Amino acid sequence: MNIAQLSDMAILRMIGDFIKKKRMDLNKTQDELSTEAGISRSTLSLLERGEKVNLITLIQVLRVLDELQLLEVFEVRQQIRPLDYIKLQKKYERQRVRHSDMAAEDPIPPLEW
Structure with a gap:
């Protein structure tokens, strides 16, 4: 199937069918899934029928x-x-840094004990 050739409504129905199948595979009712997702049962029903819903609703259900x-x-x-x-x-x-003024100085004299 070439999804680019589908209408927007056909794609919404395809998403709705996917959600419904996954819900049924998990043996959950619309009431159970909607409660767990924090949405109303009627909103889930709209999603499963391929109606327009908020994107956040889809994310919550997924x-x-x-x-x-x-x-x-x-x-x-x-x-x-x-x-x-x-x-x-x-x-x-890592680069070696050498200052030209330090090269000209005498080395530090040894400490006397």
């Missing part, structure tokens, strides 16, 4: 169904470009 991993595709991972990585490495490389 959390109770232990399906939050589905949202990992939205994580933005910062990647460093190879040239920037090399620059960072050079910045933090």
